[in-house]
Amino acid sequence: MTAAPHPLLAAARTLARDLLAPNAEQVDQEWVPAGHVEALRRSGLLGVGAPREYGGAGAPDAVVREVQEILAGACCSTWFVQTQHHSPVRMLAASQSPVRERLLRPLATGELLAGIAFAHVRSFPRVPVRATAERDGWRFDGRVPWYTGWGLNDVMLLAGVTDSDEVVFAFADAREQPGLRPSPPMRLAALTAARTVSLELDGLWLPGESVVLRTAREAFALVDLPRNTNASPAVFGVADAALRVVEEAGESETARALRSRLDEVRGRVYALAAHPVPHERIAERLELKTRAYDLMRAATTAAVVAGGGRAMDLDSPAQRLAREGLFLLVQGQTTDVRRAHLDALAQI
Known part of the structure; x- marks a missing residue:
């Protein structure tokens, strides 16, 4: 987590509390509505990491990660739509091509998605x-x-x-x-x-x-390597949301034990994400990614178990979070990630 507050963290929490989380089960059974995208535009979150000179917030990577955690934990479907937006923004910001001047500002301000x-x-x-x-x-x-x-x-x-x-x-x-x-x-x-x-x-x-x-292609693969070997902030966001469900069910001891382990892995994952050479220490990154998966799976399973039969109702956040966790296991999966995950599972 970031040491100092940032205005967009407050904006993300407000959006999550007032709009995304209360409607997550309905959205899960239907479609991400255009109104959710409009709310993201108004909040400034679509430009969280975009350059300030083009209308973005230019927030540090730690803030960007925390915003993604908050959104994923509130409504993973909405998170998944908006998370696609940030890669084109980053690529444009690093480019000197003519299309940068045409698209970077409307993407940074959220005018375009x-x-x-x-x-x-x-x-x-x-x-x-x-x-x-x-x-x-x-x-x-x-x-x-x-x-x-x-x-x-x-x-x-x-x-x-x-x-x-x-x-x-x-x-x-x-x-x-x-x-x-x-x-x-x-x-x-x-x-x-x-x-x-x-x-x-x-x-x-x-x-x-x-x-x-x-x-x-080899150069792209090297740049792309940390994107798929680092654990996604969404994994921690969904796990954290599941532990809140466990707490609300009165199982605070279980939630506390899992949260302590989750925080430790999150800290190590984010320290590696900030490593100055992003394509180094790949084995360690993959090990932490599989540990993060394990903890997310434990947290979402705990939410289902704590809810009992009620957790199978489509209006229950527990079953939604469990299914979202399954999705995150394969989102952005590569051969190396799959191999590392399967090898870790074989040791259980």
Whole structure:
């Protein structure tokens, strides 16, 4: 947790308390409403880590992580929609491409909401989306397996891999158009409300000025490594919310024991996240990630057990948090993360 208060932490807690948490069970059974996105816009949270000179808050990473914890613990579906937004913002902030001046300010202020369509790059040597230079721009062909926030996002950051193993990242409008067709929304065991679809790309052409980054696949993999080996703040947010359910059920001793262990792992995870060389100490990062998963699973299981049969009601936060925890086990999963997690489970 951050040592000094930040205005956006108060904004996140107010939003979580007054809007997200009271409606989480209803949202879970329906869709993330546009009103939730509008509330995020008004709060300034969509620009929490964006540069101040472009209208963002420029908050420290510790504040960004805590905001994500708060939102995930209140309504994981809403968290998942808005968390996609921050990667395009960070990439634009680090870029000198012309698209930075066109999009960074409206994204930093929350005027526009962005989604991401590049997780499939991690599946290399498979290339689900191919990028080909064409007519002073780029043609994209293939299938994006997962795209979250369809119908809520204004723009998407799309990536494809060239024949020379270069990754091309470019912005596109998040709407059906020539060369881009969405599937019906997926029905998932958890976070169906986040409006996830797959995208069929058949000759989607984007102009050269929409490109924010071109980089060798190996270079992207190195930069991407800490993103999938560090435990997500959402894991701690969902675990913390589950422990509050346990406390409210009168099982304070169980909650206290689990919270002490959760806080210890969180501190170590965030210390590594701040390490000056993000692609070092990978084995330690993966070990802590699996420990965080274990504690989240214990916390959500405790919430279900403490609630008894009532926890199986769809209006119970315990079952929702347990399903959200299952989702987080595989969110952003790579082969290395899966292997480390399975190996840890085999030792139980």
